[in-house]
Amino acid sequence: MHTGAPTSVLSQQQMWFNWRSAAILILPVAIVAVLPLLPFVNNYIIAATVRALIFISLGQAWNVVAGIGGQLSLGHGVFLGIGCYTTGILFNKYGIPPWVGGWVGVLLAMAVALVMGSMTLRMRGVFFALATVAVSLALVQLSRHFVDLTGGADGLALNFIGNSVWAMQSRTPAVFLYAALAFVVAYYWITRWILASRLGLEMQAVRDDEVAAAAAGVAVFRTKLVGFTLSAAMTALAAVLYMQFYMAIDPEAAFGLGTAIQLQLPALIGGLGTAAGPIIGGAIMIFLSESTNWGGAKVGIEGLDILIYGLMLLLVVLRAPTGVVGWLQAMRQSGSGR
Amino acid sequence: MSAALALEVRDVARNFGGLQALRNVSFTVRQGEVMGLIGPNGAGKSTLFEIISGNVKPSAGSIFYFGTDCTNVPPHLRRRQGMCRTFQKVRLFESMTVAENIRVAASQSVPPDRSVDEEVAAVLAQFRLEAQATRRPSELTLADRKRVEIGRALAGRCRLLMLDESMSGLTHEEAEHLIVEILALNRTRGITVIVVEHVLSVLAAMVSRLVVLHNATVIADGTPTEIAHDPQVVEAYLGTKQRALR
Numbered sequence: 001m002h003t004g005a006p007t008s009v010l011s012q013q014q015m016w017f018n019w020r021s022a023a024i025l026i027l028p029v030a031i032v033a034v035l036p037l038l039p040f041v042n043n044y045i046i047a048a049t050v051r052a053l054i055f056i057s058l059g060q061a062w063n064v065v066a067g068i069g070g071q072l073s074l075g076h077g078v079f080l081g082i083g084c085y086t087t088g089i090l091f092n093k094y095g096i097p098p099w100v101g102g103w104v105g106v107l108l109a110m111a112v113a114l115v116m117g118s119m120t121l122r123m124r125g126v127f128f129a130l131a132t133v134a135v136s137l138a139l140v141q142l143s144r145h146f147v148d149l150t151g152g153a154d155g156l157a158l159n160f161i162g163n164s165v166w167a168m169q170s171r172t173p174a175v176f177l178y179a180a181l182a183f184v185v186a187y188y189w190i191t192r193w194i195l196a197s198r199l200g201l202e203m204q205a206v207r208d209d210e211v212a213a214a215a216a217g218v219a220v221f222r223t224k225l226v227g228f229t230l231s232a233a234m235t236a237l238a239a240v241l242y243m244q245f246y247m248a249i250d251p252e253a254a255f256g257l258g259t260a261i262q263l264q265l266p267a268l269i270g271g272l273g274t275a276a277g278p279i280i281g282g283a284i285m286i287f288l289s290e291s292t293n294w295g296g297a298k299v300g301i302e303g304l305d306i307l308i309y310g311l312m313l314l315l316v317v318l319r320a321p322t323g324v325v326g327w328l329q330a331m332r333q334s335g336s337g338r
Numbered sequence: 339m340s341a342a343l344a345l346e347v348r349d350v351a352r353n354f355g356g357l358q359a360l361r362n363v364s365f366t367v368r369q370g371e372v373m374g375l376i377g378p379n380g381a382g383k384s385t386l387f388e389i390i391s392g393n394v395k396p397s398a399g400s401i402f403y404f405g406t407d408c409t410n411v412p413p414h415l416r417r418r419q420g421m422c423r424t425f426q427k428v429r430l431f432e433s434m435t436v437a438e439n440i441r442v443a444a445s446q447s448v449p450p451d452r453s454v455d456e457e458v459a460a461v462l463a464q465f466r467l468e469a470q471a472t473r474r475p476s477e478l479t480l481a482d483r484k485r486v487e488i489g490r491a492l493a494g495r496c497r498l499l500m501l502d503e504s505m506s507g508l509t510h511e512e513a514e515h516l517i518v519e520i521l522a523l524n525r526t527r528g529i530t531v532i533v534v535e536h537v538l539s540v541l542a543a544m545v546s547r548l549v550v551l552h553n554a555t556v557i558a559d560g561t562p563t564e565i566a567h568d569p570q571v572v573e574a575y576l577g578t579k580q581r582a583l584r
Contacts, residue, residue: 115553198445203440211430213395216490217417217446273433 008133010171015196017189021275025188028279032181036174046173048290053180058281060187066264067273068191068200069227070207071121075132075258076290078116078139079109079232081254083239088156088249089149091167098168102240109236110229117228121221124210136255143251155250158243168244176245183238184279190234191275203227204273235263269316271325280324320335343405344369344498345390346529350399352385358554359385363399365549365559367498371523372531374541374562377551377573383534384426386551387502389424390532392416404497418447420497424504425486426534430475436486437462437471440493447494461489465519481512488516492523498530499523505540517544542566550574 007111010083017222035041058080065071070296074309086105090096096104120131143150163170170176194200205213214220243249253259270281288308320327345367352360360382367373377383388394390401392413400409417423431439442458452460457461458464462468465485475483484504491499501520505513521544523529537540541548542562548554550558550565560566565571 201434201438201442201445204433207435208431209429212425212431213442214413215391215417215423215425215429216443217414217443217494219412219414316505 017192021192024276025185029181029185032177036177043173044057046147046177047159048063048286050176050180050245052282052286053154053177054186054238054245055262055286056266056278057180057183057187057238057241058190058235058263059270059278059282061231061238062263063191063267063272063274063278064194064234065228065231067267067271067277068194068207069203069224069231071228071272072125072129072222073132073228073231074129074230074257074264075116075134075136076081076263077136077233077255077257077259078112078132078238079235080242080259080263081111081139081143081249081251083236084249084254085143085150085242087240087243090157092156092159097166098240098244099166103236103238105239106233106236109232113229113232114225117225121224121228124150133257133260136257139255143314149251153251155248155253157248160247167210168240169247173245176241180245183241187234187238188275188279194230195275199223199226207273230318264326265313267323269323271323271327274323274325277325284324285312342369343367343402344371345404345532346402347386347390348400348402350386350389350396350401352382352389353392353397353496356371360389360396361554363551363554365557367554369404369530370524370528371547372521372533372545373534374545374548375534375551376538376541376548376565381551382554383551384502387423387500387534391421391500396446414416414446417443418495420447420495421492421500422496422498423500424484424491424502426502426506428480428487430484430486430490432475435472435474436467436478439475439486440490443490444493457493462502463492464492465489468471480507481509481516484516485507488520496527496529498532500532500534504533505535513540518551520544 005086032049032053036046058076060224061079062073062076065068065073065076083105086108087098087101090101090104091098114134116135120135123131125209144153146152158169160234161167162170163171194203202213202218205218206220206223213223266278266282268281269284270275270279292304292308296302316323322330343366346394347363347365350360350363351358363382363386375386381555385394389396392408392411392415396409400407402408403411403416403419403421407467408419411419431442434442437477440458440461441454444461445454446458448454454502465488467482467485467489468479470482470486474489478486484507488499488501489502499520505516508516520531520533524531533541533545545562548558548560548562549556550568550571552571557564557574558568558571
């Protein structure tokens with residue numbers, strides 16, 4: 001049998017790890033890692049960085065189903081909420097630490113994703129997106145209704161017991177900085193691994209053309225369901241960090257449409273379906289948000305960050321529909337083409 | 339002894355609301371045969387293709403694939419059993435490279451005697467696509483895009499290849515090249531081929547048998563010569579001057 005094509009061409013799908021990508025990642029990771037050691041960096045800056053990293057990791061999770069798989073879920077707040085509420089309820093009511101409660105939340109989120117996905121993933125495009133919004137809105141009402149369990153509209157506050165590894169609690173935001181950084185790095189490599197795997201290839205095929213994917217032998221529905229469930233699990237796992245850092249969750253923060261949009265922005269701005277996209281997008285998003293919020297407060301304009309979010313989305317849609325990564329790739333290609 | 343049946347379409351009908359797209363369509367395709375499916379626009383060729391490949395369910399009737407009823411088998415499982423197809427309008431995975439397009443199909447049903455990498459390499463070599471392996475479909479010519487689609491259809495297990503107007507849009511020379519490649523596959527690998535084509539002169543040079551669809555049903559089934567002289571076909575499809583056969 002003729003196998004004349006170069007191995008690098010044929011095996012590129014398997015190359016999820018390479019030293020070049022690792023080297024590129026080292027600089028931003030090192031900068032974030034030394035932040036707490038710098039004299040001019042206060043707790044506010046560290047907390048803002050933690051918030052950014054948490055939303056980047058949530059964006060990385062959403063990127064799996066929407067960016068790689070092409071299923072534009074607007075209901076991923078469901079899995080954030082399930083992760084947060086499960087961890088919080090198990091800790092407050094039964095004393096179960098988040099080390100265990102978090103995994104219960106992940107399993108619950110996966111179970112919900114399987115049921116939700118089975119009902120919605122046969123729909124296409126906007127119908128799927130609307131169905132996921134409907135589930136989210138239903139959960140807003142449900143979490144308001146079961147006041148004893150969830151705290152109702154007021155939300156659920158974690159019982160604070162002080163610095164404790166067992167309870168995953170700390171007064172120092174730097175602890176969360178390292179935890180969140182670990183999440184972002186881990187999710188970056190998980191995304192690269194998915195992209196390089198057979199599952200990733202199938203998810204991209206389904207994203208590009210469902211009919212052609214089926215004609216190539218891809219089990220379209222099963223592929224969508226696996227991607228959706230995997231993304232849900234990643235969201236619920238990152239939700240543990242969210243809950244331990246914010247120490248509280250309420251129905252709107254978990255299942256609201258605002259949260260759903262926030263989860264999407266890192267990947268949309270940075271580049272859908274790419275491993276680096278949500279990191280770049282999240283960094284840009286939080287920098288603009290924090291600086292405009294600060295600037296807005298100085299000039300007495302509250303909520304300027306929300307306005308900036310909207311403008312950024314508009315800018316992305318109009319000028320860089322493939323995100324920053326896609327824009328950079330296009331620039332590089334046009335540069336090399338000259 | 340005659341060859342086994344690769345495909346049997348038995349009394350297939352399909353209605354879309356009040357429109358009858360197919361009625362009582364029956365024919366068989368022998369293993370290793372190269373068969374053409376022709377008919378004027380609206381005759382039901384595309385609907386029949388979609389029913390055979392599993393994308394559309396028939397309102398009545400059955401599809402048998404190598405003796406097994408596959409009427410209710412989903413398209414991806416038919417593909418894994420070796421029922422392969424192309425599309426009237428080329429449908430490639432546009433975000434992927436040529437090699438990745440082929441890899442998607444190769445990884446679903448790679449033969450046990452070779453790896454996915456070997457299968458991808460073999461398909462690239464067979465269709466002389468090695469130089470385009472890392473390119474995206476948008477960078478290719480129409481002829482190359484069609485070859486990638488046929489390559490993807492053949493990757494992995496392929497026993498029945500269904501080509502939906504794969505020659506349309508190609509120059510005469512490109513079409514001839516493609517025909518040679520398809521006939522070689524039929525000869526060397528014993529792949530059964532069904533071709534839907536409008537250019538009858540191309541089809542006549544390629545197939546040993548023609549099935550003619552008209553007004554949602556089969557009106558003729560025979561060799562190209564028999565079909566060319568069938569008065570019903572001449573009247574319904576070719577026209578009295580037989581211009582399409584030229």
